Amino acid sequence: MRTVPPDPTIRPLQALLRGCRKHCAVCNSGHLFTRWFTLAERCPCCDLRFERIEGHWTGDLGINTIVSFGSLLLALIAGFLLSWPEAPGVGLLVIAVAIAAFMPVLFFPFSKTIWLAIDLIMRPLEPGEVARGYGPQRGEEPGRPLT
Template sequence: MVTTPNHRFSPWAILHQRCSECGEGRVFDGAFRMNERCPVCNVKFERGPGYFTGAMYFSYALGIPIIAAGVLLGKLLLVPHWPLHWITLVVWVCFLPLAPAVFRYSRILFIHFDRYFDPDGAGD
């Protein structure tokens, strides 16, 4: 059991979807089910009602560049003769299988950034 808070920004923990405090416990128990607490250090992930609303901003910041890159790649290299709206539609459809990963990483990033900048939850 970890007794002292870590509060380090750890790219490894983010990449491997681990706890922001101990860097060991898994944040997600299944594809979409989050653990309420870290199985290693017992830190509670959701600090209060509506806590993960902030993760939507991270989701937007992750999703839009992926879609924009896909549209640019399609228009400039792959199918330049297609109308832009068709390329955009195809890119959105191709993005749909990535949506679960964006969902997970947006929450992971939000937890890590929130714990880094507000370790005690004083900003609640």
């Protein structure tokens, strides 16, 4: 049986879509989380170390905050518009509290893989950062910026 070698080229949109699906931005491998909040240290397929530099995970915190507050803002705007000209009722407050409480938790793993994709777009793979066949190796040129 003939196997097709993986394509080492990562395109920005492709990487982001993989991140939105909780998949590895490099190799599209899934099952990266052992639990909802626990991301494996390395990708089981391409061996990418997910915490690429110290402080790497501040980016996913920012993404999670933006998405959570954005969802809350959209819900509040929709609630006010739908109840106009009456004042919004307790229902809108309950919805807002539910979004504020659960959205950061539900979005947590997605924020990690989306941030990983954004980081890979901004900082291409270094030689030896992933297994052979998935990116540049030591002694080769570093990855090109994603275009």
